[in-house]
Amino acid sequence: MNEWTIAIIKVVFIWSWTLLIATIMTWVERRGSALIQDRLGPNIAGPFGLFQPLADGIKLFTKEEFAPKHAHKILFTLGPVLFAIQAFSAYAVIPFGDKIVINAKEIVLQVADVNIGFLFVLAVGSLAVYGFVVGGWGSNNKYSLLGGLRATAQLLSYEVPLGLAMLAVCMTYGSFSLREISLDQAGTFLGFLPNWGIFKQPLGFLVFIVAAYAEANRVPFDLPEAESELVAGYHTEYGGMRLGLYLFGEYVNLYTLSALMVTIYFGAWHIPYVDMSSYLGPLAYGIVSFLVFFLKCAFFLWLFVWVRWTIPRFRFDQLMGLGWKSLIPLGLLNLFVTAFLIQITV
């Protein structure tokens, strides 16, 4: 197997894997909501309703694809396509495990280990704005337009705290490469804590997770699609596969953000106090590291559902206030504290 074959296998695998996770997340979301609200949720299609995403997929594929008369036909299609492409692309630099050895050939479990991993995630993440604003404007519907504009203001506002939180992480590890940051988190910190990012950047993590929820348009920050005010926000006019792309894109974004949180704050594939590579063979180690990484991500995916039914939606001025008056000053404070701590420990 040459390099290109490996690269293509990795690309196809991780692309299908993110799509699979996004599909399963629709089931988890509905079952989880039902669990929290003391209902049953989808339980007809397959055991525990597990085939529900499949049924939904078939339904989306066989729906009528039409654009409203007044909509801008090209932009109306371009919006969801842009959004879905950016959602999938962001995962390209995030690892999904340590490394696997097959036929004495070491394969790193990451699509592309580039030295600017962080910046790539931030850059691609901010492209989500285009998906919302192009779709919202292209629909030529007042609710869509307002939803798209709200999405712009919200995503722009929370891009800054997200960047500041990641900046402090860069300072701590001195690297942009997400793989190097993951490798740095082995062992223990101060002798008894796992050497995870969250223990070095507790305030940074707080800023990051709040900003991540806003970036993913999730409750409590789902203002762009607040159904009590804007019908459905930017996707009011959408139906069929175009709507499906928006929904898939949202869940893929959730997975990307969860994986990012796990990678930089929760020790990536490391289990605290245990060095797996010394107990397991190279092949088993690769698989176990993949599973550990995925289980950590699964927790954060579940947290997104959990928070959705715990915290009520913000008002728009509260949202902007939280972003600009709390998170950005907190992010800058975190930057100063990090710089100070590095300065006195170096």
Add this chain to the structure above:
Amino acid sequence: MNGFETIFLYVGMSFLAISAMLIISALLGPLRPEPKKLETYECGVPLLDPAHKRFSLRYYVVAVLFLIFDIETILLYPVAIRYQVFARQGWAIFFEVFIFVAILLVGLFYAIIKRGIERE
């Protein structure tokens, strides 16, 4: 082979697969247009006017603030990556970053006091 070719491959594959999804869906689904269905949704009442017209957009200040702070973050990234190296040579780098951020922080507080971000 550096990582960017793989990233390009990944983005290309996303584009192909997503286009394929849209095309398959367009082929599989029925197509029965009728005037009522193609109407723009406006909460049940007949459409008054199109959404594409001039209106006051008050996110302007937010957009400008975002630009300033995003550039600030970008300018800080090169410092952050080499920070540990500079920090070994003394406290100069800490105060430089401090002054740089403090100036912008004053700007942020000015914007907050002037209610630049409070309107919707």
